[in-house]
Amino acid sequence: MSQSDSNSVTPSPTNTPTQRESRMSFIEVKKAIKGFPILGKENITVKEWATTLEYFFSSEKWTSEKNIFEACLLTTTGLPYSIVSQLKRDFKDDEGNSAFPPFEDIKKTLLIDMDEEPDPDELYEKIRNYRIRVRESVKEFNRRFMKVYRELPSEFQSQVTAFTYSDAIKNRFEPWKKVAKKRKTCSLMEVMRIAEEEDKYEKLNKRNSASSSRTSKDNSNKSVPSLPSSSFSNGNKRALPPKEPIIPSDDTIDNLTEQFSKMRIHVCYRCGQKGHHARFCTNEISDHNVQLLQKLNDQGHLNQ
DSSP: OOHHHHTTTTOOOGGGGGHHHTTOOHHHHHHHTTTHHHHHOOOHHHHHHHHHHHHHHHHHHHOOOHHHHHHHHHHHHHHHHHHHHHHHHOBBOTTSSSOOOOOHHHHHHHHHTTTOOOOHHHHHHHHOOOOOTTTOOOHHHHHHHHHHHHOOOHHTTTTTHHHHHHTTTTTTTHHHHHHHTTTTSHHHHHHHHHHHHHHHHHHHHHHHHHHHHHHHHHHHHHOOOOOOOEEEEEEEOOOOOOOOOOOHHHHHHHHHHHHHHHTTTOOOOOOOOBBSOOOOOSOOGGHHHHHHHHHHHHTOSSSO
């Protein structure tokens, strides 16, 4: 054999890591993962279990789907073990032949079946049936809507359109009307913003209308008070004449002076009321009794 022939000889496949790993028996795989946490037995989540195995497969350069699947079986028990086993029975390659499922498929199936990650089909159905609540603002609804939307895989997100959102807010007429005009030309995010702005504008108008109504009502209540029925004649409103102060005549003052003199009743010279002295008076001086009080005081009948 020539030198060139010897150089062209393909290296033995037994020297490559992939081929060497593919010859690992079930016993060798069991020894390699001895001491690993068991999903379904120990208090660990699917994500923690998957992270541990992913790091091991990467560091040990495991690429054989057969050995990876066996490692998954050996590190699960109970329900997780049943899920992984069933996945092997159901999995087919592109040609329809039975094959070992990739680790990503195993992890995703466990996350969904163990309720650590929602099913994308269920999430998509949920968001399609979303409806805004009666007293919920569009802004609050958008937050709920986007929370579910972000959990959807990208292939499902592309199916959630402006028309989907339009159906979700159709019981809120004004925002829906604005969205309905734009849903053919705008993206999902754009119609969500349009609906939120319209809802905010509508609420502002309602507050202003309510405030104007209250102001008008208050102004009407502060109008001229109604007059007695006697002040109206033939349906025409007439203003009442101002009351003239009643000033006692000189004869009345003289009579009262004489009566007080006989009764010797103490009359306060400040307010004109009987029963107390001026130094104990807390009332204001009455303008109508000035003449009377002056005359009583001159005659010495007050505060004796």
